[in-house]
Structure formats: structure tokens, C-alpha cells
Amino acid sequence: MQFGIFTVGDVTTDPTNGTTPTEHERIKAMVRIALKAEEVGLDVFATGEHHNPPFVPSSPTTMLGHIAARTSKLILSTSTTLITTNDPVKIAEDFAMLQHLADGRVDLMMGRGNTGPVYPWFGQDIRQGIPLAIENYALLRRLWREDVVDWEGKFRTPLQGFTSTPRPLDGIPPFVWHGSIRSPEIAEQAAYYGDGFFANHIFWPTSHFQQLISFYRRRFEHYGHGSADQAIVGLGGQAFIRPKSQDAWNEFRPYFDNAPVYGHGPSLEEFTEQTPLTVGSPQEVIDKTLTFREHFGDYQRQLFLMDHAGLPLKTVLEQLDLLGEHVIPVLRKELDSLRPAHIPDAPTHASLKAAAASAADPASAAASASAAASASVEATV
Structure with a gap:
């Protein structure tokens, strides 16, 4: 089980004192948060990608390369x-380069984004969001898996004898x-390729994401990647x-009430009842997070959003200390x-x-399977 944090990189005014970090301060804070995540024993740091205010992470691979x-x-x-x-070509090259710099400590989450104006800024039409996601990802997979690619599609110029570098x-x-937070087509895409499916599981009720994840699991099995319960699921x-x-409730309430995304809507009490948001002691966070397995089955990655809504860096770092020391060790032990x-x-x-080495060398794979079987027999004797 992997545990980590994800950030959307918002620049938000702290409602308790009226101060707003500069873009420079927010970017530096995100780096500090990532370093703290490793320090406290988390497995994953994930950054969003946005191209509009009030968000700053427009170049994820630049930031991740630095981290x-x-x-x-x-x-x-x-x-x-x-x-x-x-452009799928740019994604292929940027993340391959990041792979080399990070010695393989890299994965990524594909999404369509939820900000309509971004599409025309990059020459695209939001009404084509699903077809774009399907076609662009199909090309990206080929660019990473084929040394020379000939390709023609609907949304970009053709490629002839093209090699993405570095490999x-x-x-x-x-x-x-x-x-995805709403699109079964994206769950279908993940299942078709045997990729992971990440349900943000933040703003919508659990029942909504149960339907999406259940659909993904069934289709994962349909395409022959394993049983439904073996599908690769991540949750926010x-x-x-x-x-x-009570200290948590008192301190967080003004941030929640004024947050750009959900402020001035449902009360904090209503929101915590209907969504995964947990405000409280370490044990309360543990207890609620353990219910995710009851709702969605065994899953592989849990990411928490901790640095939003204008929370100052000092507070976020304190949150990560509590998460790493008191919450994650218990969750890891219990879920495993x-x-x-x-x-x-x-x-x-x-x-x-x-896995690739085993597939390329069936004899080695068979020997490994035999050794594993022998070990299993010995363990039961």
C-alpha cells in the first residue's frame, strides 16, 4: 500500500490574517512540502497541472525534476x-527525461482537467475532451513502447518515422x-490498458465513486488483466x-468556510459527513480512512490533500508530522x-x-514460480 500527498498548487489568501503568498513563496512551499513528505515516511508526492490563476504548477516535470x-x-x-x-509527444519526452533523472521514481496520472478556458489556449475544443483523451493516450503509449512510430489521427499532425527521446x-x-471524477469512458480506458484508476474521492459522495470504481474493476477483469479485485485503484x-x-475543528473551520472551491456552501459538518474530509484527531482520520476499504475493496494508493485553502506552510508541515507519525503507520499495518x-x-x-524480464525469459519466470510454490509449501508444513 502506498501513501502520499497531492497538491493542486492553489495560491489562496489565509482567511485568518488576510495574507496571500506570492507565486514564488507558494512554489517554494510546495517543494518544502514534498521534502517533508519523504522525511516523515510517505511514499508519494503528486502535483497538479494548471495553467490559470490562482494555481501555480504549470510545469510539473520541472518541479518534480528539482524534487x-x-x-x-x-x-x-x-x-x-x-x-x-x-501534446503526447511532449508528455512522452518530458516524463522519460524525468524517469532518468529520478532513477525510475516516476509515475503519472492522466486527466482531462476541469477548466474550460484552458482548451482553446492550447488550440483544443473542450467538447472533444473524451476523444482527445482517448486518441492522445493511445499515441503516448506507442511513443513509449515503439522505437519508431508512424501515426495519423484527428487532433494533431501525422508522425512519420518518429522516435521519442530519450527512450x-x-x-x-x-x-x-x-x-476521473465523473466519466465512465476514462474508467473504461484505464481498464482496457490494464492501467491504474484514481478516484479523486473528495468533493462527491462515496456512492458516486463506488459506481465508477466498480465499473472499472469489472472491465479490468473483462479485458483479461486479472480478477476484478486485483484492479489497480487509487483514492484521494x-x-x-x-x-x-475540537482544536482541529476550531482551527480548520475558517479555512473551510472561505475556501474558493467549497467555501460558502455546505457546512463543515455536512461536508465531513458526506465526503472523505476528516477533521479531528489522528485516530479519527485512521478510523474514517479504514472505511474506504469497506466501500471500495482493497486498493493500492491513498493520497491526501493537505496544503490547500490558504493553510500556511508551518501548519501544513505540522500536519505532515502528525500524518507520518501517528496515522500512516497504523493505516499501513491495518490495511496490509x-x-x-x-x-x-x-x-x-x-x-x-x-515483470518485463520474466516475460522475456519464460524459463526464468517458471523457475521463479517453482521456487515460490516450494516456499509456500514449506511455509505450510
Whole structure:
């Protein structure tokens, strides 16, 4: 089970004192948050991609490359890479380069984005969002898996004898998650390729995401990638933690009430009841997060949103200390103990490389399977 954080990179005024960080301060804060994530034992840091105020992360691979040079274990990912408005050629090359710089500690999450004006800024039509996502991703996969590509589609100029450079590290493309909050077509796409499906699971009720994830699992099995319960699922979540529950509620309430996304809407009490947002003690965060498995089955990645709504950097770092020391160790132990042996871990560069080597050498794969079987027999004697 992988645990981590994701950021949307919003520049938001702190409602408690009226101060607004500069873009420079916010970007530097995001880097500091990523370093803290590794320090407290988290597995993943993921950044969004946005091209409009009040967000700053317009170039995820630039930021992740910088973080890669300052970390050694952290998996670097995105909480959206815009497959609709980015050129697949540029995605292929940027993330392959990042793979090399990070020694394979890279994956990414494809998404369509939810800001309509961005499409025409990049020469696209939001009404073509789903077809763009499908066609662009099909091309991206070929660019990573074929040394020379001839291609022609609807949304970009043809390619003739094209080689994307650099080639993926060790010939292994980054693992891809497909993120969606409402589109079964994207869940279908993830299932078709045997990729991961990430349900943001933040703003909508659990029942909505249960339908999407259940659909993805069924289609994953339909396409022959494994049983439905072996499908690769990731979930989002939100938390604000203090040692004492009432302190958490009192401190977080003004941030929630004035947040650009959900402020001035449902009350904090209503929102925590209907969504994954947890405000309270470490034990309350643990208890609520454990219910995710009851709703969605065994899953592979849990990311928390911790740095939004104008929360100052000092507070976010304190949150990560509490998350890393008091919450994640318990969740990791509990969820790993509950997970059946046939449920896979989240793919990593190392595991994908090992799988590719086994596929290329059936004799080695058979020997490994025999050794595993012998070990299993010995363990039961």
C-alpha cells in the first residue's frame, strides 16, 4: 500500500490574517512540502497541472525534476497531467527525461482537467475532451513502447518515422493512472490498458465513486488483466489533524468556510459527513480512512490533500508530522494485514522491470514460480 500527498498548487489568501503568498513563496512551499513528505515516511508526492490563476504548477516535470534531485525514495507523480491539451509527444519526452533523472521514481496520472478556458489556449475544443483523451493516450503509449512510430489521427499532425527521446528508462514506460471524477469512458480506458484508476474521492459522495470504481474493476477483469479485485485503484482524501479533535475543528473551520472551491456552501459538518474530509484527531482520520476499504475493496494508493485553502506552510508541515507519525503507520499495518495475498501492490519501476524480464525469459519466470510454490509449501508444513 502506498501513501502520499497531492497538491493542486492553489495560491489562496489565509482567511485568518488576510495574507496571500506570492507565486514564488507558494512554489517554494510546495517543494518544502514534498521534502517533508519523504522525511516523515510517505511514499508519494503528486502535483497538479494548471495553467490559470490562482494555481501555480504549470510545469510539473520541472518541479518534480528539482524534487528528484533532493530526495532518494519518494515516488514523484502528478495529480493530473492534461492528456487533452498537452501534446503526447511532449508528455512522452518530458516524463522519460524525468524517469532518468529520478532513477525510475516516476509515475503519472492522466486527466482531462476541469477548466474550460484552458482548451482553446492550447488550440483544443473542450467538447472533444473524451476523444482527445482517448486518441492522445493511445499515441503516448506507442511513443513509449515503439522505437519508431508512424501515426495519423484527428487532433494533431501525422508522425512519420518518429522516435521519442530519450527512450524510457530500462525500456519501461512510467506507470499510468487515469483520474476521473465523473466519466465512465476514462474508467473504461484505464481498464482496457490494464492501467491504474484514481478516484479523486473528495468533493462527491462515496456512492458516486463506488459506481465508477466498480465499473472499472469489472472491465479490468473483462479485458483479461486479472480478477476484478486485483484492479489497480487509487483514492484521494482530505484531512486536517490536531492531537485534540475540537482544536482541529476550531482551527480548520475558517479555512473551510472561505475556501474558493467549497467555501460558502455546505457546512463543515455536512461536508465531513458526506465526503472523505476528516477533521479531528489522528485516530479519527485512521478510523474514517479504514472505511474506504469497506466501500471500495482493497486498493493500492491513498493520497491526501493537505496544503490547500490558504493553510500556511508551518501548519501544513505540522500536519505532515502528525500524518507520518501517528496515522500512516497504523493505516499501513491495518490495511496490509487485511489485504489477501493475491492482491497486487501498486506498480513501481522496479516491479515493472522485473515483470518485463520474466516475460522475456519464460524459463526464468517458471523457475521463479517453482521456487515460490516450494516456499509456500514449506511455509505450510
